[in-house]
Amino acid sequence: MKKGRQEAILKLIQEKNIGTQEELAAFLNEAGFQVTQATVSRDIRRMGLTKVSYEGGQKYVPATRSEGPEKEKFTRVLRDGFVSMDMAQNILVMKTSSGMAMAVAAALDSMHFSELVGCIAGDDTIFCAVRSVDETVSLMDKISNIVK
Numbered sequence: 806m807k808k809g810r811q812e813a814i815l816k817l818i819q820e821k822n823i824g825t826q827e828e829l830a831a832f833l834n835e836a837g838f839q840v841t842q843a844t845v846s847r848d849i850r851r852m853g854l855t856k857v858s859y860e861g862g863q864k865y866v867p868a869t870r871s872e873g874p875e876k877e878k879f880t881r882v883l884r885d886g887f888v889s890m891d892m893a894q895n896i897l898v899m900k901t902s903s904g905m906a907m908a909v910a911a912a913l914d915s916m917h918f919s920e921l922v923g924c925i926a927g928d929d930t931i932f933c934a935v936r937s938v939d940e941t942v943s944l945m946d947k948i949s950n951i952v953k
Contacts, residue, residue: 810838811848815867818854822864829865879912880951886912887952888929892941897933899948906931920944 813836814829823829826845833840849865856863886905891898901909910926913933920940925932935941 807848810840810844811852813838814845814848814852814854818865818867822859822861824856824863824865876916879916882908882912883916883948884952887948890945890948892938892945895935895938895941897931897935897941897944899931899933901929901931903929905929918944918947920947 810833813833817823817829817832817836821832823832826842826849829849830840830842830845833845852867854865854867857866882905886901886909888900888902890900899906899909906926906929910924910931910933913921913924913931920935920937920943922934922936924934933944935944
């Protein structure tokens with residue numbers, strides 16, 4: 806039920822300029838979903854929707870991967886835990902503060918870098934599988950810009 810409702814929310818905000826939770830709840834109720842404003846509020850938060858300005862006011866849109874309050878949290882974890890990095894072909898090896906590797910690896914995964922296939926973390930070391938050598942260099946540049 807929740808998945809279907811959230812799919813309906815995405816469709817509605819892409820088709821209409823919806824600026825309030827009440828408007829969204831009304832459209833969902835018309836579509837056959839019995840919802841309250843509180844339910845819509847939870848869905849908006851869980852889906853990471855954000856408001857943007859347009860000529861007629863404000864409207865909800867899906868947050869891009871790099872937007873929202875979560876990005877700040879992941880960036881902070883990466884900065885706090887990062888010590889160094891090096892590459893071995895298409896493997897990025899990161900050193901972190903002791904005990905921080907899992908948190909930093911989870912932050913990297915959640916930041917959805919297109920180059921990154923996945924991470925394996927120990928206590929203070931992370932192995933990141935990257936698609937190619939060139940993309941490893943690109944990912945290292947992105948991470949360097951974040952941890953500066």
